């Protein structure tokens with residue numbers, strides 16, 4: 001891409017081809033598993049995590065754990081919607097930006 005940025009998907013378990021790494025995470029309504037392809041982040045790469053919504057922050061934290069397992073550096077999180085009353089921001093260790101706060 002023109003920005004020099006790449007795209008690396010984080011998906012629910014069993015949806016990505018090839019070798020993957022997995023983490024379990026807690027979200028608002030239970031437990032789930034995320035995967036990334038094992039070679040999708042190079043050590044030292046800066047990463048921005050983007051999702052549609054942050055509620056408890058469990059999903060975003062799961063994504064952060066996967067990126068950090070590959071020695072990536074999570075710079076920040078971007079969400080379309082932030083459910084502020086669930087305080088998801090408090091479980092994340094990088095700045096978050098949200099377009100709509102509810």
Ligand SMILES: O=P(O)(O)OC[C@H]1O[C@H](OP(=O)(O)OP(=O)(O)O)[C@H](O)[C@@H]1O
Pocket residue numbers: 026027028029051052053054055056057058059060088
């Ligand atoms: O901050 P959290 O409490 O973790 O919740 C946020 C997550 O909830 C939604 O996904 P959901 O798990 O409902 O699955 P979906 O993407 O299949 O809709 C949303 O897309 C976020 O990924």
Ligand SMILES: Nc1ncnc2[nH]cnc12
Pocket residue numbers: 028053055056083
């Ligand atoms: N409270 C909530 N409302 C809508 N989508 C969600 N995904 C996770 N928690 C949610």
